Amino acid sequence: MTRHLVTSALPYANGSIHLGHVAGAYLPADLYVRGLRQMGEEVLFVCGADEHGVAITIGAEQAEQSYDEYVAHWREGIKRTFDSLGIEFDTWSGTSICPDHEEMTQEFFRQLDDQGYLIRREIEQLYCAKDEMYLADRYVEGTCYSCGAENARGDECPACGTWIETLRLKEPRCKLCGEAPERRSTSHWFLDLPSLRDAKVADWIKSREWKSNVSAFIKGLLKDAPERAITRDMTWGVPVPADRSAGTSGKVLYVWFDAPIGYISFTKEWARKQGREEDWKLWWQNEDTHLVHFIGKDNIPFHCLVFPSMLWGTGQDYIMPHAVPANEFYQLAGGKFSTSDGHTFDLEAYLADTDAEVVRCYVTSTLPETADAEFNANDLVTFNNAQLASNLGNLGSRVLKFIAKNFDGRIPELDPAHTGDLEGLLFECCADCEDPGVDIKAFRFRRALEDVLALATAANVFMQRCEPWKTNKTDAALAGSQLNILCEWLSLLAAWLAPFAPHKAQELWLQLGGEGQVKDAGWPKVPGPDNPDWRTGLGGRQLGELGTLFPRMDALVPAEN
RNA sequence: GGCGGGGUAGCUCAGUUGGUGAGAGCACAGGAUUCAUAACCCUGAGGUCGCGGGUUCAAAUCCCGCCCCCGCUACCA
Numbered sequence: 213m214t215r216h217l218v219t220s221a222l223p224y225a226n227g228s229i230h231l232g233h234v235a236g237a238y239l240p241a242d243l244y245v246r247g248l249r250q251m252g253e254e255v256l257f258v259c260g261a262d263e264h265g266v267a268i269t270i271g272a273e274q275a276e277q278s279y280d281e282y283v284a285h286w287r288e289g290i291k292r293t294f295d296s297l298g299i300e301f302d303t304w305s306g307t308s309i310c311p312d313h314e315e316m317t318q319e320f321f322r323q324l325d326d327q328g329y330l331i332r333r334e335i336e337q338l339y340c341a342k343d344e345m346y347l348a349d350r351y352v353e354g355t356c357y358s359c360g361a362e363n364a365r366g367d368e369c370p371a372c373g374t375w376i377e378t379l380r381l382k383e384p385r386c387k388l389c390g391e392a393p394e395r396r397s398t399s400h401w402f403l404d405l406p407s408l409r410d411a412k413v414a415d416w417i418k419s420r421e422w423k424s425n426v427s428a429f430i431k432g433l434l435k436d437a438p439e440r441a442i443t444r445d446m447t448w449g450v451p452v453p454a455d456r457s458a459g460t461s462g463k464v465l466y467v468w469f470d471a472p473i474g475y476i477s478f479t480k481e482w483a484r485k486q487g488r489e490e491d492w493k494l495w496w497q498n499e500d501t502h503l504v505h506f507i508g509k510d511n512i513p514f515h516c517l518v519f520p521s522m523l524w525g526t527g528q529d530y531i532m533p534h535a536v537p538a539n540e541f542y543q544l545a546g547g548k549f550s551t552s553d554g555h556t557f558d559l560e561a562y563l564a565d566t567d568a569e570v571v572r573c574y575v576t577s578t579l580p581e582t583a584d585a586e587f588n589a590n591d592l593v594t595f596n597n598a599q600l601a602s603n604l605g606n607l608g609s610r611v612l613k614f615i616a617k618n619f620d621g622r623i624p625e626l627d628p629a630h631t632g633d634l635e636g637l638l639f640e641c642c643a644d645c646e647d648p649g650v651d652i653k654a655f656r657f658r659r660a661l662e663d664v665l666a667l668a669t670a671a672n673v674f675m676q677r678c679e680p681w682k683t684n685k686t687d688a689a690l691a692g693s694q695l696n697i698l699c700e701w702l703s704l705l706a707a708w709l710a711p712f713a714p715h716k717a718q719e720l721w722l723q724l725g726g727e728g729q730v731k732d733a734g735w736p737k738v739p740g741p742d743n744p745d746w747r748t749g750l751g752g753r754q755l756g757e758l759g760t761l762f763p764r765m766d767a768l769v770p771a772e773n
Numbered sequence: 774g775g776c777g778g779g780g781u782a783g784c785u786c787a788g789u790u791g792g793u794g795a796g797a798g799c800a801c802a803g804g805a806u807u808c809a810u811a812a813c814c815c816u817g818a819g820g821u822c823g824c825g826g827g828u829u830c831a832a833a834u835c836c837c838g839c840c841c842c843c844g845c846u847a848c849c850a
Binding site: 221224226262265266267270271337348349350365366378424425429433438440441444466467468471509510511512513514518540541543577578582583584585586588591594595597598599601602603605606607608609610611612613614617618658659662665669672673675676677679680681682684760761762763764 | 776778784786789799800807808809814844845848
């Protein structure tokens with residue numbers, strides 16, 4: 213049986229997570245995982261923090277914390293946000309704390325080296341004699357060789373926007389001490405992407421089907437696949453294996469090299485905690501596993517070209533990604549989410565007084581699946597009121613309250629004499645409805661939620677045509693049959709809703725008098741002539757305590773900016 | 774500069790490999806209804822599919838040019 217190994221891009225442990233991240237790589241993955249599980253599939257959902265790299269060291273130094281403290285702070289903060297959004301990984305770790313990570317990463321280095329895909333080369337870099345370190349571009353300032361501005365950074369000139377080649381910067385200064393750095397020759401290892409591409413990866417890429425927004429991107433990548441440096445001169449990271457360092461010291465593997473390996477080392481850590489350490493190979497080196505990477509579009513090069521190259525280049529029979537459903541960017545109304553520009557909002561505070569499951573559903577309804585999309589707090593209110601409250605929530609409310617008042621809170625029986633007519637009408641109402649599960653499996657989450665809402669609409673139409681409030685006055689048995697059908701339908705809706713709003717779905721399930729967890733109830737097929745055995749036999753069941761599933765929200769005061 | 778994406782009803786967006794008079798939700802207008810969270814149901818109004826060429830029997834959908842918006846640019850992943 214197919215196993216599904218699902219990963220979400222490892223969030224970088226130098227800041228909090230915002231809705232752009234959530235919409236890009238985490239919520240879709242969570243929907244996918246929940247959906248597949250409910251459909252009976254075996255799934256493992258792996259994530260953790262990416263904790264190495266120069267941005268971390270700079271951030272920690274500014275915060276006057278140790279690197280360990282700094283990454284722990286963000287690792288935990290990010291996890292809290294995921295928790296409050298109901299994004300549930302099977303394992304959550306971090307590249308600097310996972311006990312398997314260093315060894316696994318070094319093994320990759322050795323294996324790639326053994327296969328001949330690593331190249332060692334001398335390059336020149338700026339070195340600060342006073343601070344005794346090589347300077348990453350972020351540690352250098354100088355005069356822009358393009359416009360003459362004196363405050364150019366090592367990577368970009370803020371005055372003219374030119375992308376700076378650090379070595380060409382005029383009058384470079386060390387950002388830490390202000391002294392002029394010197395050029396020094398240092399040796400580094402490069403990943404031989406051109407060879408990997410020609411040996412295997414290009415053919416593999418061409419043999420796969422990709423989302424349209426991904427395929428355009430990787431086409432260009434194939435043409436231009438340079439050798440990439442995979443080591444750096446610094447201390448924070450996974451050290452180059454001592455047996456391969458060729459006499460050099462003070463070098464670590466560059467963060468982009470070690471980060472994706474985290475998917476594997478986290479899996480191994482998880483497997484050991486399960487008491488089956490070797491099971492990690494079942495997930496990573498077995499053809500029956502489908503590896504799916506959820507990422508934002510900024511990560512396409514790594515997950516479609518670089519990481520697959522690494523996996524294959526080890527010669528260890530790692531599986532290649534089965535799908536990379538990359539999303540475009542999710543922006544805050546008016547522009548991209550940017551903590552540094554202040555164009556963001558406090559997600560934790562927002563979730564304190566906005567129902568996280570409403571946020572999940574709204575974000576799902578606006579996911580940047582094919583193009584950039586944006587979050588708008590006012591639209592969220594509208595969506596909640598028009599779709600969740602008026603359509604789905606109100607459906608439950610009108611059906612269940614009617615039963616509470618007129619049938620003592622007990623779901624009426626379906627009279628066999630009515631079955632044919634009622635199902636005929638019902639199937640007519642949902643004739644155009646599609647199975648949300650099909651769209652979930654195809655990574656079309658927006659449409660999947662639309663499917664669910666359309667199924668709620670179908671039930672509203674059915675009820676409107678049945679008019680049980682009228683039939684109940686003349687033929688209570690008929691009204692009972694109609695309401696029975698509606699309750700059956702509501703229980704299906706609870707199941708379909710579960711991946712999107714797990715708690716709401718469970719609440720509806722309990723209101724219907726259900727037992728256990730709705731997520732364990734399986735995935736219903738859409739009722740129809742070809743699926744006549746859709747009812748589960750709810751007649752006679754006592755309803756649970758009723759409540760408002762999706763309360764209406766007050767419209768926000770128009771934002772100032 | 775290079776690369777990628779986008780410009781479709783007032784708003785947010787769908788529109789598979791070109792083909793029945795271009796769609797949904799919101800908002801708007803009219804009607805119907807009263808079980809329900811001023812909800813539900815029916816009907817209607819609405820668009821030169823960024824601009825200009827071209828290919829084709831036929832293009833929002835392919836090609837060329839142009840104009841805007843956005844993202845990325847690989848030692849801030």
